Amino acid sequence: MHPDRIRKPIPSKLSAGTQKRKPITACIRCGTCCQKGGPSFHHADKNLIEKGIIHSRHLYTIRRGQLAYDNVRDCLMPVDSDIIKIKGKKDSWACIFFEEDEKACRIYANRPLECRVLKCWDTREIEKIYAENRLTRKDLISEVKGLWDLIKDHQGRCDHEKIHKWVKALDSAIKKEARKELIELIQYDTEIRKLVVSKAGLDAEMLDFLFGRPLIETIENYGLNVEQSGKKISLMSTSRRKK
């Protein structure tokens, strides 16, 4: 599983060799920007979600504090607020609305702000707006009382700062306690997702938007893998984990 990306990749920066051979001054519909990842949402995009043009089952949230890949700094960074993004296709970065054969956007007339301002031959506009006025889950669902309380509770219990602290403690004198705490958080995160689908009847496709991607997957960004045997969860270090 790839780590989530904070910023929409800018193709001109990613394929500088090609750009040198043939400078681009207008969109040639190569599709590279859509293949490299979908946009993050800003306040200007709120009505696209509120009017159901883009459904929340097409979105996922990178939660505050979560590690995500910053393609400009070329490293994993904790994010400072929720970042809501369009999901990628299975096993690739490509935006789910991107039609590979036609090299076209299925929601072109209603594409989000970042897609509208991204010009790979002149990145000034996207660089100006990418971190401004980001849309958060609070902006969208804080008025849905019971659901918002559940999300706040989940965010508090599975706070990434707390996770980071326990991951660091795996190399300390309290490593047993740290391992136990992390496993409990993963179990809680897994169970709450099952519960809102089975008891509250929520669409399972909305879970990555409501609670972020499952902790059982995002814990990989801390250099840990989860092994499951029935209900038993074990944490394994991967070579990526820095001590």
Ligand code: SF4
């Ligand atoms: S919403 Fe459309 S324009 Fe934006 S990344 Fe997806 S396919 Fe491309």
